[in-house]
Amino acid sequence: MAGRRKIEKVAIANRGEVAVRIIRACQELGLKTVLLHSSPDTATIAYRLADETVCIGEAPSSASYLNIEANVQGALGAGADAIHPGFGFLSENADFAEAVENAGMVFVGPTPENIRLFGDKITAKAHVEAHGGPTIPGYRGKDQSLATLTEECERIGYPVICKAAAGGGGRGLKVIRDSKSAADLIASAQREAQSAFGSSIVFLEKYLDDAKHIEVQVFGDHSGHVFGLFERECSVQRRHQKIIEEALSPSLDEKMRNEICKTAVDLTAKAKYRGAGTVEFLLQGGKFYFMEVNTRLQVEHPVTELVMGVDLVKAQLLTAMGQPLAWPKIFQPRGHSIECRLYAENAYQGGIPSTGKLLATHWPHAPGRRFEVGFDPGDEITSFYDPMIAKIIVWDETRIRAIQKMKQTLRETVIFGVRTNIPLLQEILSHKDFVTGKMTTRFFETNFSKGVEAPSFSASENKMIQNLSARVSEGSAGGDNGTGPSEGNPWSFTWGRT
Amino acid sequence: MNWVEVEFQGQKYRVPAMKYQGRLWFHWQGETHVLELSTGARAKSGDKSSRQPGVIVAPMPGKITRVAVKKGEAVTQGQPLIVMEAMKMEYTLEADRDGKVEEVSAQTGAQVALGQILVRVGEK
Numbered sequence: 041m042a043g044r045r046k047i048e049k050v051a052i053a054n055r056g057e058v059a060v061r062i063i064r065a066c067q068e069l070g071l072k073t074v075l076l077h078s079s080p081d082t083a084t085i086a087y088r089l090a091d092e093t094v095c096i097g098e099a100p101s102s103a104s105y106l107n108i109e110a111n112v113q114g115a116l117g118a119g120a121d122a123i124h125p126g127f128g129f130l131s132e133n134a135d136f137a138e139a140v141e142n143a144g145m146v147f148v149g150p151t152p153e154n155i156r157l158f159g160d161k162i163t164a165k166a167h168v169e170a171h172g173g174p175t176i177p178g179y180r181g182k183d184q185s186l187a188t189l190t191e192e193c194e195r196i197g198y199p200v201i202c203k204a205a206a207g208g209g210g211r212g213l214k215v216i217r218d219s220k221s222a223a224d225l226i227a228s229a230q231r232e233a234q235s236a237f238g239s240s241i242v243f244l245e246k247y248l249d250d251a252k253h254i255e256v257q258v259f260g261d262h263s264g265h266v267f268g269l270f271e272r273e274c275s276v277q278r279r280h281q282k283i284i285e286e287a288l289s290p291s292l293d294e295k296m297r298n299e300i301c302k303t304a305v306d307l308t309a310k311a312k313y314r315g316a317g318t319v320e321f322l323l324q325g326g327k328f329y330f331m332e333v334n335t336r337l338q339v340e341h342p343v344t345e346l347v348m349g350v351d352l353v354k355a356q357l358l359t360a361m362g363q364p365l366a367w368p369k370i371f372q373p374r375g376h377s378i379e380c381r382l383y384a385e386n387a388y389q390g391g392i393p394s395t396g397k398l399l400a401t402h403w404p405h406a407p408g409r410r411f412e413v414g415f416d417p418g419d420e421i422t423s424f425y426d427p428m429i430a431k432i433i434v435w436d437e438t439r440i441r442a443i444q445k446m447k448q449t450l451r452e453t454v455i456f457g458v459r460t461n462i463p464l465l466q467e468i469l470s471h472k473d474f475v476t477g478k479m480t481t482r483f484f485e486t487n488f489s490k491g492v493e494a495p496s497f498s499a500s501e502n503k504m505i506q507n508l509s510a511r512v513s514e515g516s517a518g519g520d521n522g523t524g525p526s527e528g529n530p531w532s533f534t535w536g537r538t
Numbered sequence: 539m540n541w542v543e544v545e546f547q548g549q550k551y552r553v554p555a556m557k558y559q560g561r562l563w564f565h566w567q568g569e570t571h572v573l574e575l576s577t578g579a580r581a582k583s584g585d586k587s588s589r590q591p592g593v594i595v596a597p598m599p600g601k602i603t604r605v606a607v608k609k610g611e612a613v614t615q616g617q618p619l620i621v622m623e624a625m626k627m628e629y630t631l632e633a634d635r636d637g638k639v640e641e642v643s644a645q646t647g648a649q650v651a652l653g654q655i656l657v658r659v660g661e662k
Contacts, residue, residue: 228604228621228628231603231604231628232623232628235603235623385583386582386583388580389582389583392583392597392598393583393598393624394583395598395599395652399539399556399558399563400539400554400556400563402539402554402565423598423599423600423624450568451568451569452568454539454554454565454570455570456539456554456556456558456563456570457558457563459570459572459583460570462569462570463569466568494580495569500546500547501546501566502578504544504545504546505562505564505566505573505578507544507545508542508544508553508555508562508564509557509562509573509575511542511544512540512542512555512556512557512562512564513540513557514557514558515539515540515556515557515558516558
């Protein structure tokens with residue numbers, strides 16, 4: 041994109057904690073905001089925080105957050121001159137980026153060409169191979185029949201991984217371990233891919249099943265310079281969804297770090313990459329392999345922000361306006377940062393989703409603790425969307441100190457109304473393979489597939505609980521969100537003269 | 539949420555606690571707990587009705603993406619019966635015992651509510 045482009049009002053095509061993150065960045069830069077939201081998403085922090093709101097459709101993502109026309113029209117109608125897509129939903133959809141630009145607005149993200157090249161995992165690998173990057177053997181053909189795909193599985197050799205060509209993250213991704221289950225799993229991956237990304241095209245790859253997930257944050261500024269902002273490690277994954285991320289990785293020595301970061305910068309610079317992007321690699325047996333480029337802001341961007349001292353969302357907005365960044369030529373990372381994703385699920389029942397109204401929250405603020413929250417008490421965690429309620433990010437001088445800080449922060453965090461994965465996070469953070477930094481993408485499955493055992497109470501604890509129960513009165517979902525009267529709230533009373 | 543003062547082993551503690559719709563929520567020793575007020579037992583997520591053997595219910599609200607069995611079919615424990623999608627992830631519901639499928643009330647594409655009965659597996 042050439043030259044400066046004036047932006048005064050930014051539309052946010054997303055929800056949850058990332059919508060809040062973007063709205064705040066805009067407001068700090070003096071930009072007006074318009075939240076494009078689905079009909080049930082009025083009881084959210086983003087809805088209350090945005091300067092304006094436009095309802096773009098019904099609850100199912102396909103009717104709202106994934107609807108290109110509704111988002112573009114909603115933004116135009118509100119007089120926005122730019123759209124920030126956040127992550128997930130339409131953030132990696134080249135047609136959306138193009139539709140936004142064709143409507144005369146600025147897409148806050150990479151160019152449609154960038155998204156097309158890297159968004160399709162098949163052309164992305166071709167680009168990497170053309171530039172001598174390390175890729176994993178697999179099948180990326182056009183023939184998507186079950187017969188061909190299962191045949192290719194045999195050729196590659198099990199285990200094989202089946203992934204959605206159009207997606208990022210864990211959706212539409214299956215590990216196939218034998219010929220018996222191949223057809224079923226491929227069909228399931230195609231369904232998930234169709235539902236999550238609107239395309240059922242999948243590809244196959246040799247599955248590196250004891251690897252570390254290392255990803256490099258890159259950023260292309262307005263002038264075409266691509267910055268390398270070092271790496272994150274996200275090896276703690278359940279069903280290929282990341283749970284805990286950190287920066288930097290405890291697994292790289294200086295030589296490997298320089299090599300992997302240089303590879304990431306080269307690959308994106310060759311594609312004239314603009315804005316925030318992440319180059320994902322798998323590291324196994326001392327070698328790293330290119331996996332994919334996510335052409336957007338990542339969920340785990342805060343850990344990079346904390347060790348690098350940057351604001352990636354503001355950098356995205358400034359770049360969209362054609363303005364330079366106040367970044368140093370050479371970055372020097374400082375300390376260690378860890379992020380935990382808080383999911384609304386029952387840790388004691390194998391992680392089954394736990395939907396419902398948030399009744400109360402207590403976020404224990406302190407230096408080096410950052411809370412990215414999308415919902416307040418009174419808001420509802422619905423089954424329509426991702427079950428992530430918040431992210432907790434800590435920074436400390438060393439990795440061990442950061443782990444200690446995260447554990448203490450989680451101990452003090454209180455969420456009533458929905459169950460969370462905090463008990464699971466605590467066990468992971470205490471596991472010796474995590475503490476020593478030895479965890480691989482197999483870590484979760486090996487150690488936590490059976491879930492977490494609910495603690496039992498001692499006789500004296502039970503007595504305390506009875507005592508406690510007798511002294512607690514019936515509460516209500518508190519919160520200043522205007523969704524209803526707060527009847528039964530013991531704190532609502534009227535001042536009067538005595 | 540109130541911070542309630544309680545005594546435990548001779549020491550005073552302030553415990554965040556709340557009662558809501560028959561459940562007691564409280565935060566004790568760094569962990570949040572939920573108990574059913576009627577029984578004092580740890581509250582479970584998902585279907586609130588008591589689990590009956592052979593009755594497969596939706597463990598969360600979601601969409602049925604695949605029905606893998608037909609009425610009258612013999613099934614074995616652990617066999618996939620229903621695939622459903624919730625919060626963008628697929629969940630496979632399996633037979634909890636060997637037996638014969640007596641009833642399939644789930645349909646592909648249907649939205650189902652938490653606790654809704656999807657399949658009944660009769661005794662062998």
